[in-house]
Amino acid sequence: MQGEINVGTHVWVGDPDLAWTDGIVVNIEGDEAEIQTSDGRMVVSNFSKIRPKDLEAPDGGVDDMTKLAYLHEPAVLHNLATRYGVNEIYTYSGDILIAVNPFQGLPYVYDACVMEQYKGAALGELSPHVFAIADVAYREMINEGKSNSILVSGESGAGKTETTKMLMRYLAYLGGHAGTAADGRTIEKQVLESNPVLEAFGNAKTVRNNNSSRFGKFVEIQFDNHGRISGAAIRTYLLERSRVCQISDPERNFHCFYLLCAAPQEEIERYKLGDPKSFHYLNQSSCYELVGVSDSHDYLATRKAMDIVGIKREEQDAIFRIVAAILHLGNIDFAKGDNDSSVVKDESEFHFRMTADLLMCDHQALQNALCKRVMVTPEEIIMKSLNPDAAVISRDGLAKTIYSRLFEWLVDKINASIGQDCHSETLIGVLDIYGFESFKTNSFEQFCINFTNEKLQQHFNQHVFKLEQAEYRNEEIYWSYVDFVDNQDVLDLIEKVSYPTFSFSVYSSSS
Numbered sequence: 001m002q003g004e005i006n007v008g009t010h011v012w013v014g015d016p017d018l019a020w021t022d023g024i025v026v027n028i029e030g031d032e033a034e035i036q037t038s039d040g041r042m043v044v045s046n047f048s049k050i051r052p053k054d055l056e057a058p059d060g061g062v063d064d065m066t067k068l069a070y071l072h073e074p075a076v077l078h079n080l081a082t083r084y085g086v087n088e089i090y091t092y093s094g095d096i097l098i099a100v101n102p103f104q105g106l107p108y109v110y111d112a113c114v115m116e117q118y119k120g121a122a123l124g125e126l127s128p129h130v131f132a133i134a135d136v137a138y139r140e141m142i143n144e145g146k147s148n149s150i151l152v153s154g155e156s157g158a159g160k161t162e163t164t165k166m167l168m169r170y171l172a173y174l175g176g177h178a179g180t181a182a183d184g185r186t187i188e189k190q191v192l193e194s195n196p197v198l199e200a201f202g203n204a205k206t207v208r209n210n211n212s213s214r215f216g217k218f219v220e221i222q223f224d225n226h227g228r229i230s231g232a233a234i235r236t237y238l239l240e241r242s243r244v245c246q247i248s249d250p251e252r253n254f255h256c257f258y259l260l261c262a263a264p265q266e267e268i269e270r271y272k273l274g275d276p277k278s279f280h281y282l283n284q285s286s287c288y289e290l291v292g293v294s295d296s297h298d299y300l301a302t303r304k305a306m307d308i309v310g311i312k313r314e315e316q317d318a319i320f321r322i323v324a325a326i327l328h329l330g331n332i333d334f335a336k337g338d339n340d341s342s343v344v345k346d347e348s349e350f351h352f353r354m355t356a357d358l359l360m361c362d363h364q365a366l367q368n369a370l371c372k373r374v375m376v377t378p379e380e381i382i383m384k385s386l387n388p389d390a391a392v393i394s395r396d397g398l399a400k401t402i403y404s405r406l407f408e409w410l411v412d413k414i415n416a417s418i419g420q421d422c423h424s425e426t427l428i429g430v431l432d433i434y435g436f437e438s439f440k441t442n443s444f445e446q447f448c449i450n451f452t453n454e455k456l457q458q459h460f461n462q463h464v465f466k467l468e469q470a471e472y473r474n475e476e477i478y479w480s481y482v483d484f485v486d487n488q489d490v491l492d493l494i495e496k497v498s499y500p501t502f503s504f505s506v507y508s509s510s511s
Contacts, residue, residue, distance in 0.1 A: 004052050011035060012074035014049035020074035022053055051075070060086060063128050065093035090128035097133050101159035110166055115173050130163055134170040134428075141426050142227050149429035153456055156434075157209035164217070164432040165195055171221055171428060175229040185308055190418045191221065191232045193308040197414065200259060200302045201407055202236070204243060205252035210290050214240035214254070215407075216452070217432045222424035231421030236411050238434065238452065242443055244326065244403045245396040250287040254403075255295075257282055259302060260323050262295035271324035272354050281330035281399070310417030311410075322406050325358035326399050332370070334388040334395075341385035342371050359402075370394050451494060454487050461486060 005011060007025050013035050015021040023037035033050060035043050054069035061082035062068060068075050083091055084100050089109075091098045108114075109129075118131040120139070126132065137148040150167060152160045172188035199211065206212040216238050222231040247253050260267070261276045268274070276282040289295070306316050331351040334342040344352045344367065356363045368383075371391050375382040386394060433456060434449045442450075 005033065005047065005050060010053040010055055012051040012053050012072075012078075013037070013043060013045045020051075020077065022074075025050075061088070061091075063088075063092060064124065065091065065098075088127070090130065092124065092128045095123060095136075097128060097130060099130065099154075099159060099163055101157065110169070112173075115170060118170075119174065130166045131170045134167045135174070137428050138171060138174050138227070141223065141428060145426060147427045147429070149431060151431045151433070151456065153433050153453070155208075156206060156212055160432055161199070161203070161211065161213050164219075164430055165192075167430050168192055168195070168219065168221070171430075172229065175221070175223055175227055185310070187232060187418060188229050190309050190414075191219070191229075193305045194234060194414045194418070196298075196302055196305040197309060197311075197410065198234070198236070200256045200298070201254060201410060202239060204240075204247075204254050205250075205287060205290060207248075207251060210293070211255075213432060213434065214243055216434055219430045219432075220420075220427050221430070222421040222427045224421065224424060230424050232418045233415050233420050234411055234418075236407070238445070238449055239404055239407055240445055240449075241400040241404050242445055244400050245281060245330065247282075247285050248439075249285040251285055252287050252290075253282055253285075255298070256302075256320075256323050257327060258288065258295045259299040260320055260327075263299050263320070264296075267320070271321065271358065272350075273324060273327065279327045279330060281327060309414050311413055315413070319406065319410070321358050322402060325355050326403055328352075328354040328358065329395060329399050329402075332395055334371070334391040336388055337371075337385075339385065340387050342388040342391040344370075369398065451491075454491055458486075458488055458491060 005025060005028075007028060009025045010022065011025055011033075012020045012022055021037050021039070023035040023043070025033045026036050026042075027034040032044055032046055035045060035050070037043060051072045051074050052070055054075065056069065057075075057079070059082075061079045063083075065071060065076060065079065068079060080091060080098065080100055083089075084102075087102070087106075089100045089102050089106075091100075110131075114129070115131060118126060118129060118135050121132065121135065123132055123136050133150060137150055140146065141148055152163050152167070154160050168191060172192055176186065176188045198215075198217065199213075202213060202215040202217075203211050204214050215236050218235040218237075220233045220235070221229060222233075224230040243253060252258065257279075258276055260271070261273055261279075261282075263273075276288045282288065303316060306319075307313075311319075328351040332348045332355065333345045334348075335345045337343040352366070353363065356366045359366070371386055371394075373384045373386055373390075373394070375384065434453060438450070439446065
């Protein structure tokens with residue numbers, strides 16, 4: 001790097017506040033350079049923190065990163081920022097699309113006219129767009145008869161879920177109207193309408209994102225020999241069950257709890273609900289509403305989406321009855337009974353009875369499930385009383401299990417309603433993966449999420465960096481080596497740990 005930089009060279013230099021800032025080298029002493037930045041400051045930096053700047057780069061940036069003279073971090077970030085400043089949120093890096101979240105609605109970017117423009121266009125012929133990626137996958141499937149998958153990856157809040165919706169909309173536009181359900185609902189419409197249902201029960205507000213997917217989703221869209229959608233299936237995994245019972249301020253629990261609390265009055269009275277602040281599973285955070293979002297409107301929209309995907313009204317009532325039961329379950333507290341046992345507190349009796357009634361189970365059976373632990377041995381069945389602290393753990397465990405089973409049932413119901421085409425030979429899969437996050441205290445769930453993301457990142461590294469640069473070496477082509485973070489050693493360490501008494505799987509599927 002030092003050989004490329006001399007006095008007078010325009011460079012990027014590391015900055016603690018801006019990440020990188022540009023300037024001109026005015027003096028060099030050993031391994032350090034003195035740089036006058038564009039904002040008039042004088043800084044001294046080691047050559048390891050300096051990158052050359054391309055003075056011939058267009059003012060508006062380039063639409064493909066491979067056109068950059070230098071493919072290093074400051075050049076990439078500057079190009080993305082330049083394009084973002086003129087509302088160009090998409091940029092290619094070869095056949096990879098980079099999207100920068102605009103944090104605002106851009107309906108003109110995704111309307112039917114735009115879809116028509118990208119239909120059949122070669123990649124790179126038009127401006128970078130998510131529709132172009134979907135079109136390439138579809139054309140390759142049609143022309144070469146092979147299935148494709150599109151991976152939507154990025155950190156939390158990057159816009160992965162919205163991008164996935166746009167991909168599915170475009171694929172439905174290309175391959176729609178193949179078949180309909182008995183009542184006239186098209187397969188593609190059911191696939192698209194499954195989004196609000198799954199979001200209501202699988203998404204939540206986090207610190208960085210008001211509508212963060214707290215589960216992974218792989219959508220298989222199946223096509224017939226004429227390129228029309230003939231079936232679909234949704235695979236989900238790693239639902240963040242712990243969120244049901246424990247949330248951090250200023251996050252929210254899963255959307256469905258707040259939607260139900262904002263339901264029409266007759267349903268509020270039926271389920272004996274009230275302000276979200278009155279429920280323990282919701283009031284651990286001070287955030288109850290989202291700016292610009294109406295929970296009451298979204299409740300009705302979710303009901304309508306359930307109609308479209310084929311969930312009957314009586315089934316919908318049962319779903320929200322279970323959601324209400326979980327809210328009441330979280331308000332059950334315990335007091336110390338005889339011999340280190342526990343009993344339901346008098347002030348929790350109402351919530352206890354509501355939980356049992358809503359779950360349609362025997363009151364005594366519910367109390368035994370919460371306050372006692374059953375151990376089965378070859379000789380006998382032993383029932384051990386739990387102290388109040390253990391009973392709270394039992395209560396939360398029951399809530400998480402009920403909610404995860406409900407979510408799995410919803411996915412299975414949607415899949416059964418949409419229907420899979422067993423005779424389809426081609427499909428396009430869209431993977432909407434979790435965003436990588438690191439908290440002050442990370443649960444085992446978060447460990448599994450981050451591990452999954454690292455595995456996918458290694459797949460990306462393998463095909464974009466490692467294999468490509470190995471090919472350059474084999475062909476003896478001169479190029480500037482692209483440095484990237486490689487955590488393969490850490491993954492090997494995790495995957496090769498031996499568990500002598502038990503084993504576990506990182507992935508869990510609801511299908």
